[in-house]
Amino acid sequence: MSEFPLHLTIEWLKEHYQKGLTTPIEVINEIIARSNRDKAMNIWITPPNLDVIKPYLDRLESLDPSDTPLWGIPFAIKDNIDLKDVPTTAGCEEFTYIPKVHASVVELLVHAGAIPIGKTNMDQFATGLVGTRSPYGETHNAIRGDLISGGSSSGSAVAVAKGQAAFALGTDTAGSGRVPAALNNLIGFKPSLGAWSKKGVVPACESIDSVSVFAHGLGDALLVDQQLRFKDPTDPWSKEFPGPYASRPKKICLPKNPLKFYGSYEEDYKEAWRKAVDRIKELDIPIEYVDIHLFTKAAEILYSGPWIAERWAALGEFVDSHPHATHPVTEKVLRSGASDRYDAASLFHAMHKLQVLKREAEDLLSNNVLIMPTCGGTWTREQVRRDPVATNSHMGEYTNHCNLLDMAAIAVPGREATQKIPFGITLFSLSDQEGLMIEVADRLLKQSKNETNRNPVARLEEEMTYFVVCGLHMRGYPLEKQMIESGATFIKEETTSPSYQLVKLSGYPSKPGLIKKTDSGASIEVEIWKMPLKSLGKFTTSIPAPLGIGKVELQDGRELPGFICEGYAEHLAEDISQFGGWKNLQPLI
Incomplete structure (x- = not known):
């Protein structure tokens, strides 16, 4: 049996399976041991359990690895995504139900040979970017335990970062598939809205929800994308999106406005962003500095406009009928959507305003890539407990606009802001131009000392x-x-x-x-x-x-x-x- 690396990747597992150096059952046993070791980090709601996993292991015997691209690859599932016969809680015990079928994305991954290993912790009802709003405990950061993990896909990101899964599914409405990636040194890929099915996913803000993936390398994330990209006839939000292919953008757009950072590491984040810009300038792609106020205006609509009422529409009946079941901070956020101020007229006013911003974004980013910091700062879990709303808001400073403007995004790890303080950047593209951000992300990863999956896109393109x-x-x-x-x-x-x-x-x-x-x-x-x-x-x-x-x-x-x-x-x-x-x-x- 081969010694297992700290980080499990699809590339490493495939190579070691092919050479007979390890087996799926050995990998699963190692993952179970690691999850038991890290139990105090609150990564899992339904942790890896051999009794649950065994049918998927047994099924591998009937599959040809050459026909199943993810044969034997273990993956984690955020607990608002259905795994057949395993409880879905969405981070709320009283909400629990047992799905009879897999979510569409899980079904496709299982069909490709992947092994679902458990359900991960999350900010309750996918409402939060910090990873502390869960009755199942605050998920600890994988790099420094006193820091927040980011959310709402907290457990999914930390499971990958701690070597308990090769990749993990999250969801992303306002940045939940990107913020935890940045805070745990991972790739966070959020495809265009509708590219991956949402059938079998508990809605947060259904019109702009997206399933996402966490991985150590861009190549691993794109391999998952290849399995999940299809128009699902059972999902009314699903669309036909051909697979992206890497191509050079005309320009990289960077903010010309002074950027805001927050928290104890504000100055460190400012310096990390400055250094990131210096590295971006080395990519031999023209740079244009652009006004980012349009993205700020779109972000304000998400929580200060009628879209918050969409969250209440999805969950308000449950919250009202189950007193004290909802996390206090989560309930406060959800109830803000029940306000009388969000009538039909306010919704249409917001829709019309957003449509203008969408057109501005299209004009600005056609054939271009926008790059911004992923997070507005980071905090200890104690600091977030003391000020849960403001810290969460600052965390989403550069993420909240994305889905409202129908953009795709890749969060890429950067160099540390300071010792054991992670920092990352996010690349954005228009929904039909994902290949542009993939090309830039690949170049940045090749350039970065933090790269963990050697030249991921280059490895694919060599073949x-x-x-x-x-x-x-x-x-x-x-x-x-x-x-x-x-x-x-x-x-x-x-x-x-x-x-x-x-x-x-x-x-x-x-x-x-x-x-x-x-x-x-x-x-x-x-x-x-x-x-x-x-x-x-x-x-x-x-x-x-x-x-x-x-x-x-x-x-x-x-x-x-x-x-x-x-x-x-x-x-x-x-x-x-x-x-x-x-x-x-x-x-x-």
Whole structure:
């Protein structure tokens, strides 16, 4: 049996399983021992238990590791996300129910071979950013025990940071999937709203709730994302979001306004942010300093506007009918949403104001990435007890705007503000441009001494390449099977730059050719796929002249490998550029 590292990662586990150096049952036994050792940290509500975990271990015997990307990987679940036959409490014992089925996200992970190991502690009803609002005890910080863990996904973050899970599911409404990441030196990935299903998740503020993931490396977080990204027909909030692919943004946006920091470590946080900005400037991406007041205005709407009434709509009946069951601070926050001031007119006023802010954010961040500190400060648990509302508010200074403005985010660990005082930054993108923040996060992690998962995206990209197709290899056409046989997966639909000619080549079956022009051209609809590099060579040999492989320029200026056509074919083929794509000329029947 191999000696276990302090931090469990998907990469380490896969490697050691493959080499026969450890087994899933050995990993689970180590996790149970660690959870018992750290019991006083209040990480778990339903801790790892072999009787509960054993059916998932036994199931691995019928699964092929090569077909199940998360085979044998242990993960933790925030206790507002359903795990079949295990109590869901949302941090409130009297709220407890036993779900008959998994939440959709849990079902997908189990299908991929992952092992659910337990339910983690949380700020009650996912209302809080500090990790102290739980009747199951205050979750301790993984780095320095007297500090707050961050919340509301407190136990999920600390479980990963203490090596009791390779990754963990949290939820994020106002920063709960990012603040605990920053305070425990983790990656916190919050996808675009609707990209991951919320079916089987206890709502906090349902219209802007999101499931999130904590991990030690960006590559691990993105592997989880690959399993969870789909449009769930059982979830009315679910949307179709193609998997993101890393790409360089035009600019990085940084705040030009002086930033506020709070608490005993205010000056340390200021200096940590200054140093983070210096490192961001080294990324060779243009910097623009922007006014962040629009994000502040959006954040104010979350708790000082009618969205707080959405929390009361979800939980008010329970709170009223179960006196003294709710944590006092949580109840105070929830009851603020029952106020008469939030009538229908105030809701529409807020919606209209928010829509203006959304448009401003879209104009500012199109093809760009915004970077801000993750937290406004940090505190000891004792300090939060003395002032629970103000400390929580300051904690969310740079997080609360995100979901209201329909943005995606990645929290990345930075260098310590001072000894054993964690600090982190968050990268934001528009909901349909997640790949931009992934690219910047990858560059920062490669640069950082705190990196714990060696060059995570680079590791993925060494094995895979993006590939542009424009004809018979697209989805639904006869040669799609060649893409699938090569191990390729569809990513998204795209459009080329307006510099191409599309021709219909002679022969049977009819197929198109994409020719780049130097003078004039058109934008052509294409598809982006991801293909294993080891398959590309064999795939290339099957391509008949005049087709070949080269770089295809996309509408946003990026260049990716893909099908191109030699220029001489222009004189032997029919120009079909006016159709704008092969699907418009040869639609599927």
